[in-house]
Amino acid sequence: MSASPLLDQLIEALRCLPGVGQKSAQRMAYHLLERDREGGVRLAARLAEAMEKIGHCERCRDFSEVPVCPLCASPARETQLLCVVETPADRLAIELATGYRGLYFVLQGRLSPLDGIGPRELGLDLLAARLAAGDVGELIIATNPTVEGEATAHYLAQLARQHGVRPSRLAHGLPLGGELEYIDRGTLAHAFGSRSEIPS
């Protein structure tokens, strides 16, 4: 296609990135070659290193290049609080938005029997062992408010109760800055039903 087979190969390889089609891949390749070769070289090195060295933390299953990630190893975190999330991105979102100082457990997915994702694929045996060890007082379930996320939450709540751990989940309701008129019915019904008294 282009005058350079190496360039064609680079464009093809860039398409493995999510949301990048032929046109974007082309634009990215040209941009790097024309204006940012240094950035391209750095990206290549970072990419190779990350793909090779990043595995999963053996405690929380988040991405980590060491056996136990810095967050799990930190003595500053409260070990009796454990927050379960679906993905590393969810963990990061909670970490950035809240003042939460407990630990996390990353499922790396959600229960989805049709796709062959059961408790084992989500490392729930590891979670059960942790709950059985008796360190955890509250299991904060922060799966997504989707059908599969809710099913996973239900399963996790049962697991917690089996081990005498109190399960909790994030509040549902109106998002801040949202307009009532445009909120979906399910959320509005939930927010209405879960209304709380205004303290005087």
Next chain:
Amino acid sequence: MSASPLLDQLIEALRCLPGVGQKSAQRMAYHLLERDREGGVRLAARLAEAMEKIGHCERCRDFSEVPVCPLCASPARETQLLCVVETPADRLAIELATGYRGLYFVLQGRLSPLDGIGPRELGLDLLAARLAAGDVGELIIATNPTVEGEATAHYLAQLARQHGVRPSRLAHGLPLGGELEYIDRGTLAHAFGSRSEIPS
């Protein structure tokens, strides 16, 4: 930020890609780590190789990892036709859309004195030498229909005439599939003025 410094570095490095901000970079890194490590490794290798080996063809200035690109070296192309484009992407677009079988010259930019881009930066000495050699019969000027592109086209046309080469440029007019009502005034005026008789 995340549980892995290497991951943070990868996310930072991905931001050198055009149109990729913090959120997209994060999504890309997670996608590669979770679902396509092989693609990530391949991308790293292609990127490193491309950044190191791709230079410019010494005849057409397009990207090439060999001194003379395959297109310039091809005996199947008509050497008396030379098409000047601003970027490699423009060359590729013409190559894919038209049946053009001549050669190309890639400016890798356009005249823009305020940005310090003059004839030398666009390799016009190389182009002048090629025109002086007498092989070229027609210089097809395919710079973009922008103010700077038009100025560059004007300069190129003069250069061609100086060397006794016939300059031509791409037709302006209505784009196929466009609606008259929504065409900008300049284009419409040009299309109206350049109307051609319908052969019987």
